[in-house]
Each structure stands twice: as C-alpha cells, then as structure tokens.
Amino acid sequence: MRWTESDIAIYEKEREYVDTAVLPLIPISMTSSVKTTVSMGEYISIISGELERQLKGRLLLMPAFTYLQTENSESRVERLKQVEEELYQGGIKHIITLSADVEWKQSEAQLSSALLWMPAIPLEHMDEQYKMETVSAQVKQVLQFVTNTWQSNTNS
Amino acid sequence: MAKKNEVTRRQFLNYSLTGVGGFMAAGMLMPMVRFAIDPLLKEGAKQDFVPVMDTSEITNKPVRKEFKIDQVDGWYESEVTQSAWVYKDEKDEIVALSPVCKHLGCTVDWSSNPAYPDQFFCPCHAGRYTKDGMNVPGTPPLAPLDVYNKKVQDGKLYLGKPEPR
Structure with a gap:
C-alpha cells in the first residue's frame, strides 16, 4: 500500500494483515556528486515501487527517509531510529529499509529494521525492455528477502 | 404594379x-x-489491446508476462506495468489471469509453495487459487482471480482489461 489517502483507508480497515513497512533511504546533495546521489535515489525508488506492487497487501510503502550527504552518521541513525520507533508504535512488526548508499551498511548494527543494501545500477542508457528485465530480476531477490523475513518470524 | x-x-x-x-x-x-x-x-x-506474446510460446504451464499500459490517474498520466499468467487449459484454449490477489492486492505466484505445486500462491497471507483461478476455500481470498479480455491476431496474443468473474 502506498502513502495515499485511499490506500491508508484500506490499511486502517485491514491493519491485522499489514505488518510490514518499507522505508527507502534517499540521500540529498546539490553541491557535490549530484548525479550519483540522484541515481541512488531513483534506483531505490524504482525498486521500492515495484516491491510495493508485488506485495501490496502486506506492505506499507512509506515516504522516503531523506538525509543530506553531509549529515554525519550518528545524527542520521538517531533520526531513523525515531522513525522506526514511531512505526513500531503504530503496530508495524517488520521494517525493511532500502538503500543504495554504502554508508548505511556500517550503521546496520544500530538499527532494528532489516537493512537491504544494493548497489545502484545506472538505468539511464538502457533500453526499455532490458531495463524492465534488470529491475524485475533485482526485485525477485528482494522479494525473496522479504518473504524470508516473514517466515523466520512466524517460525520463531 | x-x-x-x-x-x-x-x-x-x-x-x-x-x-x-x-x-x-x-x-x-x-x-x-x-x-x-x-x-x-x-x-x-475502447480499451486498447496490448500485444503480449506469440501464441506459439504458450504451453499448459502458466508463465508470467509483463506488459505496459498507459494509465491516466487524475492529472497524472503514467505507464503502468501489468502482469498476466498465461497458459493453455485442457481444451487448448488460452487463459490469461490477472495475478492480483483478490484479498489485498499482492501478486500471486504459480507453484511457489512446495506444499501446493499446482496452485497459485499469494506470499502475503498464504492465499491460494487453483489453476483455473478459483480461490481455495479456507484461505483469505474471497473471489476468483480476474480474467483478462483477450484476442489473438496474426499469431500474437493481445490482452485488454482484466474483468472480475
């Protein structure tokens, strides 16, 4: 489900079925390596959008968590933790954070959400057919990760 | 005068x-x-039909095909990816099912659950459908999968809109 009024109305009704939030982590920079930053964000947006389409009924795709490239990691982590806290309070059981920024990988241990890091693939020059194949191959892997998260928690 | x-x-x-x-x-x-x-x-x-695949590629095993349609959503016009499960039934007729689960709209997968190899399985809440798209009683979905309007022209399968049964 998306962060829209109509989807949230369904969410309110079916709360018991929706226990997972997807949170894209998207960096912002206007001064240095702008293009790389944008390509990370774009790629993560595409992947999380596709993920939402496939697992619409159990996922809530949150508005992206944005941060400045210059923000230090303690403060980012601190802010992200607050978001996590809020989501858990709201009844979400699994939080999946998606990022193409390798810096998050180092702070992974401090987070309670499942961080999924993947390198951004530049889609800019690909033709439409190839682009779709690349993205759907990636999404397949991500799906696997998400369903595994669900299974490991129901078994434990 | x-x-x-x-x-x-x-x-x-x-x-x-x-x-x-x-x-x-x-x-x-x-x-x-x-x-x-x-x-x-x-x-x-009329809803435009979109070419999806060659009919010669269709077997009795469901395959997932993705295609793009134009969708106008308020003031926002976009290309949306849609998928269909396409196969031939026992009577050799082409069937195209919408993969959108009738429960909460996840995408169902063919035989992804080892326990039910001949069914469509929804990974979200373990909903199941038989091969013809009928929902299995006792699982969350309450309706069968939608069926696409289809036509065959020059050896290609064209799909239109999914219709509920």
Missing part, C-alpha cells in the same frame, strides 16, 4: 428574419445538444 413573382417588402422581411433567427437559434442550441450527448459519444472509446 407588382408582378406576380415579385417579392413584396413584407415577404422579404419575413424571410430574412426567419433565416437570421433560425441561424441564431441553431447557434445557441447546437453546443447545448453537443454537450448533452457528449458522454454517449465518449463511451465509444
């Missing part, structure tokens, strides 16, 4: 007034009528 065929002043004025008045009335009524019947004319616009 007026000749028989000559038009009198009175007649001339009558004719020209009716003529001009008629034009004015028509000018006013035409747009009104056009507006009134406009919805009727619009309904003729």
Whole structure:
C-alpha cells in the first residue's frame, strides 16, 4: 500500500494483515556528486515501487527517509531510529529499509529494521525492455528477502 | 404594379428574419445538444489491446508476462506495468489471469509453495487459487482471480482489461 489517502483507508480497515513497512533511504546533495546521489535515489525508488506492487497487501510503502550527504552518521541513525520507533508504535512488526548508499551498511548494527543494501545500477542508457528485465530480476531477490523475513518470524 | 413573382417588402422581411433567427437559434442550441450527448459519444472509446506474446510460446504451464499500459490517474498520466499468467487449459484454449490477489492486492505466484505445486500462491497471507483461478476455500481470498479480455491476431496474443468473474 502506498502513502495515499485511499490506500491508508484500506490499511486502517485491514491493519491485522499489514505488518510490514518499507522505508527507502534517499540521500540529498546539490553541491557535490549530484548525479550519483540522484541515481541512488531513483534506483531505490524504482525498486521500492515495484516491491510495493508485488506485495501490496502486506506492505506499507512509506515516504522516503531523506538525509543530506553531509549529515554525519550518528545524527542520521538517531533520526531513523525515531522513525522506526514511531512505526513500531503504530503496530508495524517488520521494517525493511532500502538503500543504495554504502554508508548505511556500517550503521546496520544500530538499527532494528532489516537493512537491504544494493548497489545502484545506472538505468539511464538502457533500453526499455532490458531495463524492465534488470529491475524485475533485482526485485525477485528482494522479494525473496522479504518473504524470508516473514517466515523466520512466524517460525520463531 | 407588382408582378406576380415579385417579392413584396413584407415577404422579404419575413424571410430574412426567419433565416437570421433560425441561424441564431441553431447557434445557441447546437453546443447545448453537443454537450448533452457528449458522454454517449465518449463511451465509444475502447480499451486498447496490448500485444503480449506469440501464441506459439504458450504451453499448459502458466508463465508470467509483463506488459505496459498507459494509465491516466487524475492529472497524472503514467505507464503502468501489468502482469498476466498465461497458459493453455485442457481444451487448448488460452487463459490469461490477472495475478492480483483478490484479498489485498499482492501478486500471486504459480507453484511457489512446495506444499501446493499446482496452485497459485499469494506470499502475503498464504492465499491460494487453483489453476483455473478459483480461490481455495479456507484461505483469505474471497473471489476468483480476474480474467483478462483477450484476442489473438496474426499469431500474437493481445490482452485488454482484466474483468472480475
């Protein structure tokens, strides 16, 4: 489900079925390596959008968590933790954070959400057919990760 | 003396007034009528069929095919990816099912659950459908999967809109 009024109305009704939030982590920079930053964000947006389409009924795709490239990691982590806290309070059981920024990988241990890091693939020059194949191959892997998260928690 | 065929002043004025008045009335009524019947004319616009795959590729095992359609959502026009599960049933007829689970809209997968190899399985809440798209009682979905409108032309399968059963 998306962060829209109509989807949230369904969410309110079916709360018991929706226990997972997807949170894209998207960096912002206007001064240095702008293009790389944008390509990370774009790629993560595409992947999380596709993920939402496939697992619409159990996922809530949150508005992206944005941060400045210059923000230090303690403060980012601190802010992200607050978001996590809020989501858990709201009844979400699994939080999946998606990022193409390798810096998050180092702070992974401090987070309670499942961080999924993947390198951004530049889609800019690909033709439409190839682009779709690349993205759907990636999404397949991500799906696997998400369903595994669900299974490991129901078994434990 | 007026000749028989000559038009009198009175007649001339009558004719020209009716003529001009008629034009004015028509000018006013035409747009009104056009507006009134406009919805009727619009309904003729049909959902476009999109080529999806060659019919020769279709087997009795469901395969997932992705295709793009244009969707207008309010003021936002976009290309949306849609998928279909395509296969041939026992009577050798092509079946195209929408993969959208009727429970909460996840995408169902063919035989992804080892326990139920011949069913569509929804990874979100373990909903199941038999091969013909019927929901398995006792699982969350309450309706069978939608079926795509389809047509075959020049050896290609074209899909239109998914219709509920």
